Amino acid sequence: MAYMTNLYDSSKCTACRGCMIACKEWNQLPAVMEPFKGNYSTHDDTNGDTFTIIKFMEEEDPVDGIRWNFIKFNCFHCLDPACMKVCPQQAYSKTEWGATIHDPDKCIGCQYCTYACPFHIPKYRKREDKITKCTFCADRVAEGLTPACARTCPANALKFGDRAELLAEAEERVKFLRTNGFPRATIYGKLELGGLNNIYVLTDTPDKFGLPVDPHIPKQIPFWQDWVQPWLGWLIPLALAGSATSFVTTRILANKHAGHEEPGEHVERGHE
Amino acid sequence: MQLVPEYREDLERVERFNLVARVTHWGHTVTFLLCLFTGLVLFVDGADWLAAIFGGYGGAGLIHRIAAVFLTLFIVFFVVFDFKGIINWIKDLLRFGKNDIIFVMKFPLEFLGFPVKIPPQTRFNGGEKGNSMVTPTMVILLVISGYIMWFPSIFPAGLVRVAYPTHDIAMVFATLMVCMHGYLGSFHPGSGESFWGMWKGTVRKDWAQHHHAIWYEETYANKDKEEEA
Numbered sequence A: 001m002a003y004m005t006n007l008y009d010s011s012k013c014t015a016c017r018g019c020m021i022a023c024k025e026w027n028q029l030p031a032v033m034e035p036f037k038g039n040y041s042t043h044d045d046t047n048g049d050t051f052t053i054i055k056f057m058e059e060e061d062p063v064d065g066i067r068w069n070f071i072k073f074n075c076f077h078c079l080d081p082a083c084m085k086v087c088p089q090q091a092y093s094k095t096e097w098g099a100t101i102h103d104p105d106k107c108i109g110c111q112y113c114t115y116a117c118p119f120h121i122p123k124y125r126k127r128e129d130k131i132t133k134c135t136f137c138a139d140r141v142a143e144g145l146t147p148a149c150a151r152t153c154p155a156n157a158l159k160f161g162d163r164a165e166l167l168a169e170a171e172e173r174v175k176f177l178r179t180n181g182f183p184r185a186t187i188y189g190k191l192e193l194g195g196l197n198n199i200y201v202l203t204d205t206p207d208k209f210g211l212p213v214d215p216h217i218p219k220q221i222p223f224w225q226d227w228v229q230p231w232l233g234w235l236i237p238l239a240l241a242g243s244a245t246s247f248v249t250t251r252i253l254a255n256k257h258a259g260h261e262e263p264g265e266h267v268e269r270g271h272e
Numbered sequence B: 001m002q003l004v005p006e007y008r009e010d011l012e013r014v015e016r017f018n019l020v021a022r023v024t025h026w027g028h029t030v031t032f033l034l035c036l037f038t039g040l041v042l043f044v045d046g047a048d049w050l051a052a053i054f055g056g057y058g059g060a061g062l063i064h065r066i067a068a069v070f071l072t073l074f075i076v077f078f079v080v081f082d083f084k085g086i087i088n089w090i091k092d093l094l095r096f097g098k099n100d101i102i103f104v105m106k107f108p109l110e111f112l113g114f115p116v117k118i119p120p121q122t123r124f125n126g127g128e129k130g131n132s133m134v135t136p137t138m139v140i141l142l143v144i145s146g147y148i149m150w151f152p153s154i155f156p157a158g159l160v161r162v163a164y165p166t167h168d169i170a171m172v173f174a175t176l177m178v179c180m181h182g183y184l185g186s187f188h189p190g191s192g193e194s195f196w197g198m199w200k201g202t203v204r205k206d207w208a209q210h211h212h213a214i215w216y217e218e219t220y221a222n223k224d225k226e227e228e229a
Helices: A018-026 A082-086 A112-116 A138-142 A148-152 A163-178 A220-257 B019-043 B048-053 B056-081 B083-093 B098-112 B126-150 B157-184 B193-199 B205-211 B213-228
Strands: A004-009 A053-061 A065-073 A092-094 A100-102 A123-125 A130-132 A158-162 A186-188 A198-202 B013-015 B202-204
Touching: A004 A163, A018 A053, A018 A148, A082 A092, A082 A100, A082 A112, A082 A220, A112 B157, A148 A158, A158 A163, A163 A186, A163 A198, A220 B098, A220 B157, B013 B205, B013 B213, B019 B048, B019 B056, B019 B126, B019 B157, B019 B193, B048 B056, B056 B083, B056 B126, B083 B126, B098 B126, B126 B157, B193 B202, B193 B205, B202 B205, B205 B213
Parallel strands: A004 A198
Antiparallel strands: A004 A158, A053 A065, A092 A100, A123 A130, A186 A198, B013 B202
């Protein structure tokens, strides 16, 4: 099955936050009140009960003046997700259409994924001692529906569909934007981290939207997961096997060499 | 079959480890092993049965943290009550020299039970010096990375990311040393007497003279002379 993706177009988004509400409703997430922080964003970051947020970013440009950038921020459903790599309980899996889903029954709340994720997306839900994050409404998609956020978007800024088709559409859109007042417009999610399963059309460079320009999986993660975790640990059974060997051979050799020795009197040889 | 050499009260004995050192040692034995087995549930894939012993992953996590706090407290205890002992210990480690290198090179044969001649050793022989350098270093790394992972929100994310592999690597090397140390300090016929050094605090005088000749000379030889005089 081809990858199914959300295409988010920041040039069309009106920041109505309908997607946030739809997400809360479908996933039955309680409201999380946060104090006013001096801008329109309801939350600085996603949290254990808020899978998607709209960020409001004020941008002052010497030529363009003030710009107000909106972005829907949630799990990017990386095609090669770091969270899945580090999870010691294999709680993460990819659906055949590209959603990265997390099984709370397997999760033990260790939070390895939170710090492996280049976007810091998986969040700890304290009351359950588990990690939560956007599910891409995999349950809805399995029934032939579109994700709740895409379903509700009144401005058509969010569109769910075939990844290849939406990528082509995004390219067309960026070409249009670049010649119509947004020369720095770009696509996010086509090349980043080898491909994200959420395509973003941005009217400016990613850093103006609070996104890492060149996200990367921290280097220690492949080192940790591909070398330390599977191989280094074998030193321990090796030490135990060495001790067991020595336990046997020392006693065999003791019987051979020194029949006259009193038990426990090994001072002639022993040295540790 | 005899596992550990008999504790001989009839023979003359000399003190090897004071009470503070012994309490710290055995405190760390218990807390380290608790941390190890509760931690392995995450390191070893499919260790559900191991987690079950501690009441599931939640229980294992709780015990891991409690044991870790006590492990830290034993370090503090050692520093507070026997700081001089730590300094002397480090001083002895810094004496790593030719005799220690010879010891380490010949040790594999001794380990298997072949008779070998080994040059006189200081308070800690070449192998013990290695263990004394690696294990505490690894445990300190474990403690630091552990608290970083426990309270990730108050540390920079980059540090938290490094803490995870560090904790694993330090765990493997510490456990490797602990396995060898546990065996050599007890069931290995040549070194078994050192078990009593850590358990009761004293070792046989003849054993000390033979195994740690330099240490014995420096610590007890003068007293012997005084007694003779």
